[in-house]
Amino acid sequence: xxxxxxxxxxxxxxxxxxxxxxxxxxxxxxxxxxxxxxxxxxxxxxxxxxxxxxxxxxxxxxxxxxxxxxxxxxxxxxxxxxxxxxxxxxxxxxxxxxxxxxxxxxxxxxxxxxxxxxxxxxxxxxxxxxxxxxxxxxxxxxxxxxxxxxxxxxxxxxxxxxxxxxxxxxxxxxxxxxxxxxxxxxxxxxxxxxxxxxxxxxxxxxxxxxxxxxxxxxxxxxxxxxxxxxxxxxxxxxxxxxxxxxxxxxxxxxxxxxxxxxxxxxxxxxxxxxxxxxxxxxxxxxxxxxxxxxxxxxxxxxxxxxxxxxxxxxxxxxxxxxxxxxxxxxxxxxxxxxxxxxxxxxxxxxxxxxxxxxxxxxxxxxxxxxxxxxxxxxxxx
Amino acid sequence: xxxxxxxxxxxxxxxxxxxxxxxxxxxxxxxxxxxxxxxxxxxxxxxxxxxxxxxxxxxxxxxxxxxxxxxxxxxxxxxxxxxxxxxxxxxxxxxxxxxxxxxxxxxxxxxxxxxxxxxxxxxxxxxxxxxxxxxxxxxxxxxxxxxxxxxxxxxxxxxxxxxxxxxxxxxxxxxxxxxxxxxxxxxxxxxxxxxxxxxxxxxxxxxxxxxxxxxxxxxxxxxxxxxxxxxxxxxxxxxxxxxxxxxxxxxxxxxxxxxxxxxxxxxxxxxxxxxxxxxxxxxxxxxxxxxxxxxxxxxxxxxxxxxxxxxxxxxxxxxxxxxxxxxxxxxxxxxxxxxxxxxxxxxxxxxxxxxxxxxxxxxxxxxxxxxxxxxxxxxxx
Numbered sequence: 143x144x145x146x147x148x149x150x151x152x153x154x155x156x157x158x159x160x161x162x163x164x165x166x167x168x169x170x171x172x173x174x175x176x177x178x179x180x181x182x183x184x185x186x187x188x189x190x191x192x193x194x195x196x197x198x199x200x201x202x203x204x205x206x207x208x209x210x211x212x213x214x215x216x217x218x219x220x221x222x223x224x225x226x227x228x229x230x231x232x233x234x235x236x237x238x239x240x241x242x243x244x245x246x247x248x249x250x251x252x253x254x255x256x257x258x259x260x261x262x263x264x265x266x267x268x269x270x271x272x273x274x275x276x277x278x279x280x281x282x283x284x285x286x287x288x289x290x291x292x293x294x295x296x297x298x299x300x301x302x303x304x305x306x307x308x309x310x311x312x313x314x315x316x317x318x319x320x321x322x323x324x325x326x327x328x329x330x331x332x333x334x335x336x337x338x339x340x341x342x343x344x345x346x347x348x349x350x351x352x353x354x355x356x357x358x359x360x361x362x363x364x365x366x367x368x369x370x371x372x373x374x375x376x377x378x379x380x381x382x383x384x385x386x387x388x389x390x391x392x393x394x395x396x397x398x399x400x401x402x403x404x405x406x407x408x409x410x411x412x413x414x415x416x417x418x419x420x421x422x423x424x425x426x427x428x429x430x431x432x433x434x435x436x437x438x439x440x441x442x443x444x445x446x447x448x449x450x451x452x453x454x455x456x457x458x459x460x461x462x463x464x465x466x467x468x469x470x471x472x473x474x475x476x477x478x479x480x481x482x483x484x485x486x487x488x489x490x491x492x493x494x495x496x497x498x499x500x501x502x503x504x505x506x507x508x509x510x511x512x513x514x515x516x517x518x519x520x521x522x523x
Numbered sequence: 524x525x526x527x528x529x530x531x532x533x534x535x536x537x538x539x540x541x542x543x544x545x546x547x548x549x550x551x552x553x554x555x556x557x558x559x560x561x562x563x564x565x566x567x568x569x570x571x572x573x574x575x576x577x578x579x580x581x582x583x584x585x586x587x588x589x590x591x592x593x594x595x596x597x598x599x600x601x602x603x604x605x606x607x608x609x610x611x612x613x614x615x616x617x618x619x620x621x622x623x624x625x626x627x628x629x630x631x632x633x634x635x636x637x638x639x640x641x642x643x644x645x646x647x648x649x650x651x652x653x654x655x656x657x658x659x660x661x662x663x664x665x666x667x668x669x670x671x672x673x674x675x676x677x678x679x680x681x682x683x684x685x686x687x688x689x690x691x692x693x694x695x696x697x698x699x700x701x702x703x704x705x706x707x708x709x710x711x712x713x714x715x716x717x718x719x720x721x722x723x724x725x726x727x728x729x730x731x732x733x734x735x736x737x738x739x740x741x742x743x744x745x746x747x748x749x750x751x752x753x754x755x756x757x758x759x760x761x762x763x764x765x766x767x768x769x770x771x772x773x774x775x776x777x778x779x780x781x782x783x784x785x786x787x788x789x790x791x792x793x794x795x796x797x798x799x800x801x802x803x804x805x806x807x808x809x810x811x812x813x814x815x816x817x818x819x820x821x822x823x824x825x826x827x828x829x830x831x832x833x834x835x836x837x838x839x840x841x842x843x844x845x846x847x848x849x850x851x852x853x854x855x856x857x858x859x860x861x862x863x864x865x866x867x868x869x870x871x872x873x874x875x876x877x878x879x880x881x882x883x884x885x886x887x888x889x890x891x892x893x894x895x896x897x898x899x900x901x902x903x904x
Contacts, residue, residue, distance in 0.1 A: 175791060275790060275791040332773055333773075334764055334767070334768055335764075335767040335768050335770070335771040335772055335773065335794070335795075335796040336759060336762075336763075336764040336767045336768070336796075338773070338794050338796055338797065339755070339759045339767065339796050339797070339800055340756075340759060342755070342794075342796075342797045342800065343752060343755050343756045343759070343800070345790070346748075346751075346752045346755065346783060346784050346785055347728050347731070347752055349785040349787045350728070350731065350732065350748045350749065350752060350784060350785045351731065352733060356787070367727075367731045368731065370727075371724060371727045371728055371731060374720070374723070374724050374727065375721075375724045375756065378717060378720045378721060378724070381717075382717075383715055383716075383717040383855060383858060386715070386716040386717045386720065387715055387716050387717070389716070390716040391716055392713055392714075392716065392719070392827065402727060403727050403731060404727050404730040404731045406730045406737070409656060409726070409817060409818070409821045410556060410656040410821060410825055411825075413716070413719050413723075413824070414716075415716040415717075415719055415720050415723075416719065416720070416723045419720055419723065419724070436790060437790070440790045440791060443794070444791055444792075446773065474764060474855070477764060
């Protein structure tokens with residue numbers, strides 16, 4: 143399906159035994175919506191050792207603003223240092239003693255992989271908005287070339303949540319013979335109208351910032367205000383009414399006050415939830431590229447697992463993997479009932495699909511917080 | 524409680540029998556958060572005739588971007604012409620044959636009442652952000668002076684939804700002897716952390732627009748982009764995941780394409796839901812003032828019915844009205860369980876409170892759409 147790809151030798155830097163970081167570059171990637179992109183570099187990390195047959199690899203796919211650093215073997219317990227830390231490691235659900243675990247920064251990202259902030263070789267300037275529209279399928283096809291480059295013949299599993307869950311699902315549909323098990327977490331076959339709407343408000347906020355300048359800005363001088371506002375909104379959709387009520391309620395700001403995205407004075411005081419959101423906005427600006435945010439959130443919107451197939455059933459019937467679908471009862475970005483319906487459909491089509499629902503007040507983000515429930519759930523696969 | 528108010532004669536313009544529009548100006552209004560505002564003008568409309576005792580009046584309070592035109596006796600069936608049209612009129616739940624119905628544009632609004640766009644007599648320039656912080660209590664106290672000016676001695680009922688529901692609740696608590704019946708619809712004693720968070724994202728989007736200019740802009744030259752984005756977000760929170768899915772799903776834009784707030788090209792096509800939100804944003808910009816949006820949404824956040832009393836119970840125990848609380852099962856801005864809990868609390872405190880839940884996919888906006896259910900519900904009062 144991915145034709146005419148010439149492999150360029152990647153760089154693999156061993157950090158310590160069983161953990162390495164690397165980059166891999168392919169000359170060009172044909173894109174689902176047309177055109178070729180190249181060269182395409184993917185930054186990745188691995189943990190554990192690939193067996194001689196190349197059959198014990200696990201691919202982990204990250205969420206919207208995540209990166210390849212899913213696990214940190216030096217600080218294996220702190221989820222702030224590596225986003226899925228508690229689930230990965232020796233004896234953990236994603237067991238690095240038994241498996242060769244791979245996580246790559248997504249195509250279109252800004253943590254080492256090719257994205258809108260990368261230099262376009264044709265112009266020697268950053269792509270900016272000249273970056274092509276990319277889709278979940280493109281991300282998965284790029285990961286597929288990486289996995290083959292790493293001499294993986296069979297993926298023992300693909301695990302991902304949110305936009306990473308969309309990728310996991312696409313893996314199972316696009317490469318059914320290669321994926322033995324798949325966990326699709328807090329994701330479904332396509333985003334809801336409400337989800338698209340939230341994403342578009344966030345994008346408009348970014349593009350409304352004069353510093354965005356149609357996507358042409360120097361590194362570190364991007365639309366900080368717009369990206370902060372986008373992040374504030376996104377953070378609401380990753381939580382739930384209940385968890386925000388528990389955590390913030392109507393308390394006045396209790397921590398050190400940070401500057402709001404617009405830096406305008408508070409109107410009659412500041413609520414704790416506002417201060418928290420300002421902080422989240424500011425943090426994202428330090429580590430994320432606004433154009434990447436536009437492209438990746440759009441890929442999330444555009445994803446429809448049926449695209450390119452005659453029907454949704456035709457797409458889902460391709461799945462050969464043992465599949466685990468995990469919904470979250472308080473998730474309103476990817477409502478649990480859509481995840482459950484997807485699992486049921488796969489099973490009705492003859493697939494081996496299980497559905498587990500996390501009971502959590504944490505909303506969409508529960509797959510990054512509910513370590514005990516996630517551990518139990520992943521062990522079902 | 525409202526001391527030293529000097530009444531200025533208002534203007535009352537009869538339109539046709541039983542319907543009139545007017546303005547009423549009071550010299551100054553002491554504000555809950557301190558200071559005096561004045562003069563304060565309220566634009567209002569009335570339908571029906573006040574009886575000689577002044578005891579058959581009904582006050583209707585409007586939602587965030589609403590106005591005094593709750594009913595149009597010339598076009599009594601079109602909710603686009605007047606926002607509560609189908610509920611008001613001869614023989615309807617708010618029966619203009621029996622009652623003298625009043626609706627005034629809220630303090631801080633921009634449809635005839637004093638708000639940030641009004642001229643500050645001290646400077647002879649619009650208030651802009653020099654307008655003081657106003658609260659729901661201030662709005663209600665201003666309405667109280669209007670109602671007294673109209674020679675109403677007893678309100679047979681106060682009805683309101685959303686921020687109008689907050690006002691209705693405040694009426695019952697602040698003026699218990701004056702309000703015989705009250706309907707608090709899609710509103711509770713205070714907004715959730717999530718609700719505050721959504722409002723603050725919207726406000727940041729407005730203030731991030733360079734055209735906002737710290738609130739100083741000429742009429743018609745305000746922050747159109749920021750206000751549009753704010754409205755896009757608000758429109759999501761007024762609906763539900765289910766209703767948006769039913770209405771828009773993942774369809775491509777099906778109506779005439781409107782310009783997005785930022786006017787930047789679409790990223791890989793346009794979804795119908797996006798086009799709809801752009802249209803909603805554009806429409807609000809035509810009729811609403813951005814600074815009013817900031818102040819009114821902030822009043823919604825700041826509202827806590829317990830404020831000024833020793834406890835929530837102390838506030839609610841003041842209610843003497845027969846009270847109807849209406850929640851909406853799909854409302855996520857004012858979740859039904861909070862409305863129900865409030866009703867239960869009033870009843871536990873000895874009040875005469877009934878709770879009715881609308882079963883509707885329309886989310887918060889159901890009180891502006893579910894006419895049959897609303898008719899039945901209001902008849903319970």
